[in-house]
Amino acid sequence: MTNNSKKSYLELTKKWHRFAVLSDAIAMLSWDRQAIMPSGSGAARAEQIAILSVLKHEELTDPLTLELVDKADTAELGDIEKKNLFEIRRIYRHAAALSPKLVEEHSRACATCEGQWQLARKENNFQVVAGSLGEVVKLTRQIAAIKAETFKSNSYDSLLDEYEPGGASAQIDAIFALLEPALQKLLPEVIEYQADIDFPTYPTPVPIQNQKSLGQIIMKALGFDFLKGRLDTSVHPFSGGTPDDVRITTRYNENDWTSSLMGVIHETGHALYEQGLPSRWRGQPVGSARGMVVHESQSLLMEMQVCRSPEFFKFLAPIIEKEFMVQGDQWKAEELSNNSRRVTPNFIRVDADEITYPLHIILRYKLEKALVCGDLSVADLPDAWNEAFESSFGTRPPDDLQGCLQDIHWYDGAFGYFPTYTLGALAAAQLFSAARKDHPDILAQISKGHFSTLLNWLRKNVHSIGSALSTKEILIKATGSPLSITAFLEHLNSRYLGKASKNY
Structure with missing residues (x-):
């Protein structure tokens, strides 16, 4: 591994750690929203998660990320480092395919829809959440279409890959x-x-x-x-x-x-x-x-x-x-x-x-x-x-x-x-x-x-x-x-x- 390549890989792992910490923060806020958050705090929590999601997206899709990936890819990495680099590139491609605006819209729509779903369950009435779910599905279709083009796959598989990497319908x-x-x-x-x-x-x-x-x-x-x-x-x-x-x-x-x-x-x-x-x-x-x-x-x-x-x-x-x-x-x-x-x-x-x-x-x-x-x-x-x-x-x-x-x-x-x-x-x-x-x-x-x-x-x-x-x-x-x-x-x-x- 050349000195420059090694430096690029190490810098990439540090950058990824910051991304991971943002992901952890969103995970904890999401848990709180579903478990113990007061019922009147939904709008504020949606705002918090949406902004952190944008920060996370911007951290990941920073042009420097791809530059570091490309530089590190020329290095003589060990097996674990190669796998880590492969996964970073895969996750980067998922995120870079989407605009920050679409990421924020999707995050807000999901947070709103989840709250409406809880109300719909209480009232036993799908119509309470139908509009919110319609917005989530609309945005999901947009995301799926964009990623399908990026990964040269079909719409469903482009979403499946985020839950099961390499999975195929x-x-x-x-x-x-x-x-x-x-x-x-x-x-x-x-x-x-x-x-x-x-x-x-x-x-x-x-x-x-x-x-x-x-x-x-x-x-x-x-x-x-x-x-x-x-x-x-x-x-x-x-x-x-x-x-x-x-x-x-x-x-x-x-x-x-x-x-x-x-x-x-x-x-x-x-x-x-x-x-x-x-x-x-x-x-x-x-x-x-x-x-x-x-x-x-x-x-x-x-x-x-x-x-x-x-x-x-x-x-x-x-x-x-x-x-x-x-x-x-x-x-x-x-x-x-x-x-x-x-x-x-x-x-x-x-x-x-x-x-x-x-x-x-x-x-x-x-x-x-x-x-x-x-x-x-x-x-x-x-x-x-x-x-x-x-x-x-x-x-x-x-x-x-x-x-x-x-x-x-x-x-x-x-x-x-x-x-x-x-x-x-x-x-x-x-x-x-x-x-x-x-x-x-x-x-x-x-x-x-x-x-x-x-x-x-x-x-x-x-x-x-x-x-x-x-x-x-x-x-x-x-x-x-x-x-x-x-x-x-x-x-x-x-x-x-x-x-x-x-x-x-």
């Missing part, structure tokens, strides 16, 4: 074309199989404070560092903040304690990934999470693979009896486990079981592609949603709240995110299968509340890698094969039908 279409019919075939088989099972009921309300206490106990057991994170309440469960200050939220219902617990576990999976990212690369793209497929694999591995296993409920049952101050057969490990395997199609994605959840995602994936590409108008979204749901599930949502108002994503401008949930579920099954092959006693350890072997395996094979490898490379290195539906369907057949799956 053609690949997703191919995977979903195999997965959807397999799930549609499996679902009635499982429902018939479970028809004679006497599932437990939990009619006694559980106070929110008791639920929160249980969630914090499980977070700590899984490995969450409370010195660098916290748990709060929000309308929609999410994980935010920064790797050194991870904020997760859940929502509580005294008549459904399992929803809050599984929400906590899901977001803890996200948080563990963030807390395990390589600190030596902090503030650089290569030290960040690889993408949302890997991120969702970590949340779903904990929620679905680990914490719905019979072994986990052996650990959980005595804690529940103590924290909830309850007794009875329905609170025993076997019954808690049986309850977790209940498959009941419903309208709400975050409450869906493992089998129907991907069908929820595939529905959203198809709709958001149509919205981005201009094949579906915002005005027609509620009817399109209801028709698509009825086609997949055989029943029609009774209102907007249980239909197109249930998720925050589109109202916050997150188009291209949804498919990563199910791709993450496939990756989670694949990774957990590999971890159990490397450590056959993992499930036995989980039954005793010992999660360190699993967490250390994830730290080594996923978390510590950051973005030094692609999603495909991470999976091949950790599991021996690229992403497929095989491990996931084997898992579903084993858990819900008690048998091995066929070849898929």
